Amino acid sequence: xxxxxxxxxxxxxxxxxxxxxxxxxxxxxxxxxxxxxxxxxxxxxxxxxxxxxxxxxxxxxxxxxxxxxxxxxxxxxxxxxxxxxxxxxxxxxxxxxxxxxxxxxxxxxxxxxxxxxxxxxxxxxxxxxxxxxxxxxxxxxxxxxxxxxxxxxxxxxxxxxxxxxxxxxxxxxxxxxxxxxxxxxxxxxxxxxxxxxxxxxxxxxxxxxxxxxxxxxxxxxxxxxxxxxxxxxxxxxxxxxxxxxxxxxxxxxxxxxxxxxxxxxxxxxxxxxxxxxxxxxxxxxxxxxxxxxxxxxxxxxxxxx
Amino acid sequence: xxxxxxxxxxxxxxxxxxxxxxxxxxxxxxxxxxxxxxxxxxxxxxxxxxxxxxxxxxxxxxxxxxxxxxxxxxxxxxxxxxxxxxxxxxxxxxxxxxxxxxxxxxxxxxxxxxxxxxxxxxxxxxxxxxxxxxxxxxxxxxxxxxxxxxxxxxxxxxxxxxxxxxxxxxxxxxxxxxxxxxxxxxxxxxxxxxxxxxxxxxxxxxxxxxxxxxxxxxxxxxxxxxxxxxxxxxxxxxxxxxxxxxxxxxxxxxxxxxxxxxxxxxxxxxxxxxxxxxxxxxxxxxxxxxxxxxxxxxxxxxxxxxxxxxxxxxxxxxxxx
Numbered sequence: 001x002x003x004x005x006x007x008x009x010x011x012x013x014x015x016x017x018x019x020x021x022x023x024x025x026x027x028x029x030x031x032x033x034x035x036x037x038x039x040x041x042x043x044x045x046x047x048x049x050x051x052x053x054x055x056x057x058x059x060x061x062x063x064x065x066x067x068x069x070x071x072x073x074x075x076x077x078x079x080x081x082x083x084x085x086x087x088x089x090x091x092x093x094x095x096x097x098x099x100x101x102x103x104x105x106x107x108x109x110x111x112x113x114x115x116x117x118x119x120x121x122x123x124x125x126x127x128x129x130x131x132x133x134x135x136x137x138x139x140x141x142x143x144x145x146x147x148x149x150x151x152x153x154x155x156x157x158x159x160x161x162x163x164x165x166x167x168x169x170x171x172x173x174x175x176x177x178x179x180x181x182x183x184x185x186x187x188x189x190x191x192x193x194x195x196x197x198x199x200x201x202x203x204x205x206x207x208x209x210x211x212x213x214x215x216x217x218x219x220x221x222x223x224x225x226x227x228x229x230x231x232x233x234x235x236x237x238x239x240x241x242x243x244x245x246x247x248x249x250x251x252x253x254x255x256x257x258x259x260x261x262x263x264x265x266x267x268x269x270x271x272x273x274x275x276x277x278x279x280x281x282x283x284x285x286x287x288x289x290x291x292x293x294x295x296x297x298x299x300x301x302x303x304x305x
Numbered sequence: 306x307x308x309x310x311x312x313x314x315x316x317x318x319x320x321x322x323x324x325x326x327x328x329x330x331x332x333x334x335x336x337x338x339x340x341x342x343x344x345x346x347x348x349x350x351x352x353x354x355x356x357x358x359x360x361x362x363x364x365x366x367x368x369x370x371x372x373x374x375x376x377x378x379x380x381x382x383x384x385x386x387x388x389x390x391x392x393x394x395x396x397x398x399x400x401x402x403x404x405x406x407x408x409x410x411x412x413x414x415x416x417x418x419x420x421x422x423x424x425x426x427x428x429x430x431x432x433x434x435x436x437x438x439x440x441x442x443x444x445x446x447x448x449x450x451x452x453x454x455x456x457x458x459x460x461x462x463x464x465x466x467x468x469x470x471x472x473x474x475x476x477x478x479x480x481x482x483x484x485x486x487x488x489x490x491x492x493x494x495x496x497x498x499x500x501x502x503x504x505x506x507x508x509x510x511x512x513x514x515x516x517x518x519x520x521x522x523x524x525x526x527x528x529x530x531x532x533x534x535x536x537x538x539x540x541x542x543x544x545x546x547x548x549x550x551x552x553x554x555x556x557x558x559x560x561x562x563x564x565x566x567x568x569x570x571x572x573x574x575x576x577x578x579x580x581x582x583x584x585x586x587x588x589x590x591x592x593x594x595x596x597x598x599x600x601x602x603x604x605x606x607x608x609x610x611x612x613x614x615x616x617x618x619x620x621x622x623x624x625x626x
Contacts, residue, residue: 143602271459
């Protein structure tokens with residue numbers, strides 16, 4: 001009796017893994033990508049919990065406040081990473097800076113991906129005149145020298161809207177072109193498949209076809225692209241802040257912290273002020289890129305790993 | 306080919322008109338009075354200011370102002386810098402050679418590095434050397450150019466004293482002498498390396514993957530069967546095919562170089578277009594700002610056009626029209 005049950009259990013058809021499960025397994029096996037994921041999770045958690053974790057909050061609760069008594073202190077037991085030229089604890093600012101840098105990066109990415117996907121999928125699916133008009137517009141956006149226009153737009157809008165959101169909006173509005181092109185090309189290839197024709201023939205509305213049939217199939221590309229864009233958005237934020245055209249100087253962000261390296265004496269003699277943000281930016285971007293590559297590998301059914 | 310180029314050139318015109326409208330509206334939206342440099346700042350007499358405004362055409366309706374600006378612009382009259390009190394064209398022309406020098410050096414460095422690394426990786430894929438190159442490329446790709454620039458100044462200029470940390474030439478050397486050019490090269494090298502390293506990674510990986518892909522194609526097998534030495538197959542047969550995508554990168558690099566130049570020039574206090582641009586934003590020097598934005602947009606457009614045309618020239622199989 002016992003043996004017969006085992007036989008029936010063996011015969012039971014095993015459910016094969018779904019594409020997402022396969023991708024997850026592949027990703028979990030990728031050591032570099034997993035290490036990067038853990039690093040990013042730690043950075044995110046620290047940034048989110050900055051008000052509770054920041055080591056130097058109690059004597060100086062206002063992180064933007066200048067504290068003349070403790071200017072340019074080298075790293076020691078009290079200030080683990082030292083203080084900057086305004087007497088603010090570097091580690092505390094690093095925690096708070098992460099909040100801003102990650103927020104800007106994430107929001108801008110979300111905006112870029114949303115805009116790009118909407119424009120790209122509509123252009124790709126409907127084709128014809130809609131496609132031409134939308135793609136002309138995309139070319140137009142892509143032809144702007146990005147940094148030049150971000151700086152000019154940011155200066156124009158500065159003061160009208162809250163500084164942080166100006167930056168997010170400006171970056172978002174100017175950089176969705178690449179995603180739109182990518183999504184369009186993917187949709188163009190995907191919509192030739194018969195299941196799309198089948199869906200249309202049974203009376204699905206175009207919007208439903210795009211939402212339920214096309215986008216899930218394009219999703220893996222969008223996710224990978226989104227990860228890589230997230231990294232580049234953090235670079236853009238910190239570069240602009242470094243140049244003094246990004247996040248307002250009063251808000252600590254990694255780029256703003258690094259901008260103190262503009263002064264030769266800080267750059268030369270006080271590396272503890274600018275090195276931590278420089279290293280954190282680099283490590284974060286490196287990790288995100290590794291995650292992106294890992295995802296690309298995991299979501300690619302042709303890759304063997 | 307000629308027909309295609311001509312058509313693309315015509316296609317640029319509406320794009321330029323649209324960009325000019327955007328630039329003009331942005332300049333008009335900029336905070337601050339854009340004629341603050343044109344009038345005597347000590348004379349606060351409202352009547353005088355009103356007269357000047359009338360004289361400079363700031364009371365005209367916007368379309369008229371736009372039309373006047375464009376007409377002057379097309380004729381090469383970019384207006385007068387509000388800060389330097391000289392024609393904008395002179396200010397820009399003074400800085401262009403510096404940026405051009407930096408850009409060419411950066412491209413040269415990119416190409417040399419990418420060719421050496423890409424060809425090695427392509428010939429010996431999945432070896433230690435290839436993996437090392439991939440690792441270096443990854444780090445180079447991830448480090449933002451401004452972080453790299455800051456580190457480069459810190460190590461190479463301050464600690465090792467190999468390179469000067471700013472400017473484009475020593476003040477003491479005489480113009481036109483051999484030392485003058487040597488000093489300029491010395492000054493441009495560090496920013497050029499930083500700027501050039503930025504795009505090296507993508508070039509290298511592209512070249513590597515393309516060489517690997519091409520080395521599995523039939524024409525390589527045929528060449529080997531004929532007894533062509535491997536060296537020749539790689540350096541002639543495969544390379545010619547693999548250069549195609551790289552050549553199109555050149556056009557797109559224009560845009561990347563423009564953005565990169567703004568950052569690197571500012572960090573290295575290198576007196577070029579990028580630094581001038583940021584200075585003019587900070588100082589609200591609108592005539593320069595407008596002219597530069599138009600110029601940089603035009604260069605980006607031209608870069609894309611060159612990329613497309615080069616694509617057709619290098620690979621005659623691609624039909625453009």
